[in-house]
Amino acid sequence: MMIPTMGDKCDLSGVISFDKTKLKKQEVSEKTALPTSGDIAREKVVQQAANVDVNSLKHVETEEKGSLPTQSDIAAEKAPADAASFDHNKLKHVEMEEKVSLPSVQDLAQERTIHDINVFKRQSLKKTETEVKQSLPTTEDIQTEKESN
Numbered sequence: 085m086m087i088p089t090m091g092d093k094c095d096l097s098g099v100i101s102f103d104k105t106k107l108k109k110q111e112v113s114e115k116t117a118l119p120t121s122g123d124i125a126r127e128k129v130v131q132q133a134a135n136v137d138v139n140s141l142k143h144v145e146t147e148e149k150g151s152l153p154t155q156s157d158i159a160a161e162k163a164p165a166d167a168a169s170f171d172h173n174k175l176k177h178v179e180m181e182e183k184v185s186l187p188s189v190q191d192l193a194q195e196r197t198i199h200d201i202n203v204f205k206r207q208s209l210k211k212t213e214t215e216v217k218q219s220l221p222t223t224e225d226i227q228t229e230k231e232s233n
Contacts, residue, residue, distance in 0.1 A: 119127075153161075187195075221229075
């Protein structure tokens with residue numbers, strides 16, 4: 085154990101001479117969360133369940149009903165066993181024929197178009213200017229239209 089020296093002691097002179105009147109008045113408010121109506125209802129249910137008189141309850145016999153399996157259930161359960169004991173010598177030999185279907189002309193054209201779009205270079209296009217031309221009706225057309233109305 086160390087013996088305290090003069091340098092180890094705390095300087096309490098500032099605490100002793102401190103003027104408490106310079107402190108601001110502070111109101112203390114306790115914040116507590118009130119239970120919700122759902123919390124209260126759950127607590128009431130637990131209390132009511134604890135206060136139930138067990139002697140006032142009626143005795144009940146539980147009857148377990150077990151249904152028997154149907155014919156289809158039995159057949160489904162037997163299927164794996166029947167498959168395991170199946171005589172493979174009764175089977176006929178079959179030759180597999182693999183058919184290779186070639187893509188249609190439309191499919192090939194679509195693939196080519198997609199490939200051409202991916203390889204297309206916009207820089208190879210020539211610059212053009214669009215010119216809008218509207219033909220106005222002639223005086224003869226206007227005259228014939230007026231006469232028909």
